Amino acid sequence: MVSTTGLAATAAAIGDPARAGMLAALMDGRALTAGELAGVAGIAPQTASAHLARLAEAGLIQQEKQGRHRYHRLASAEVAALLEGLMALAARPRPATGPREHGLRTARTCYDHMAGRLAVALADALVARGHLLLDTEGAALTEGGLAFLNDLGVRSAPSRRRFCRPCLDWSERRLHLGGAVGAALCARCVELGWVRPVAGSRALTITPAGELGFRSAFGVAMA
Structure with a gap:
């Protein structure tokens, strides 16, 4: 203890x-x-x-x-998760936000995985399709989820970190996907050109290719 x-x-x-x-x-x-x-x-x-x-x-x-x-x-990723949780707590009640904050709320990096409305929507889509089990106690990919991400080209290298874990999104106050799987999904979306890092910021820009890709693969519309 x-x-x-x-x-x-x-x-x-x-x-x-x-x-x-x-x-x-x-x-x-x-x-x-x-x-x-x-x-x-x-x-x-x-x-x-x-x-x-x-x-x-x-x-x-x-x-x-x-x-x-x-x-x-x-x-470590655990430190990032701690900070994300503190940010969620500190953000209550939600303040009025400007354009920069809007971009961060839409899509951003949370250490090595995605966060914001996009990440929460992707997690919701995986849960709805039976690919992901996700709650505050933990997260796990189903067999179908592993096959789905494999077909998408998401590869998570073996490591000592948790394979799949829930992460509380500070802006959405809901869960998105962290752990090795979340990091691999983020890396693949960058590789595919679906999201693009914004210089000097944690924000991610969703590209036109990403709007099509997220809609086609996940059924998520972010336009």
């Missing part, structure tokens, strides 16, 4: 606005430098180093060295 001291330490590490901003910037799965994260948080690079050390100590991020540069990324 997690001690209350450990829980409080993790919450305190996330609780600073600058550190929370850094974590949010890493939610698209990229690895960023301290300078880039300092810019996101609006703080000096020297201050960013101390914040990053605090996040690493809490096990929320990990550091990678490449040449002379050091990059920082979220420590």
Whole structure:
């Protein structure tokens, strides 16, 4: 069982606005430098180093060295799921939103899988067709679901992470598909050109090919 001291330490590490901003910037799965994260948080690079050390100590991020540069990324998909859940809680009640928020609500990355209205609609379609069992307790693909995704070209490489799991969508307040399967589905949709990452954002643009593909394969209309 997690001690209350450990829980409080993790919450305190996330609780600073600058550190929370850094974590949010890493939610698209990229690895960023301290300078880039300092810019996101609006703080000096020297201050960013101390914040990053605090996040690493809490096990929320990990550091990678490449040449002379050091990059920082979220420590795991579990950390991303924790942050997504906190975002869902923080978003209540829903505030008025502008164009940028609208794009994020339509389709975005949640670490390495898709989120937003698109992801929830795809999960609903898989459930309705009997391809996916999904609730707050867990998720599992049926035999038909495995065949369907295989025909679509979705390949999830063996890993130690959970194969298939539910993830609470912070904007829709409903479940979408995470885990290795969710990540593989997102990668395949990018490969097919159905969605396109938006530079400098977690948002995903649904392309004309994607509108046709999602309608044909899943029966989901996002236009």
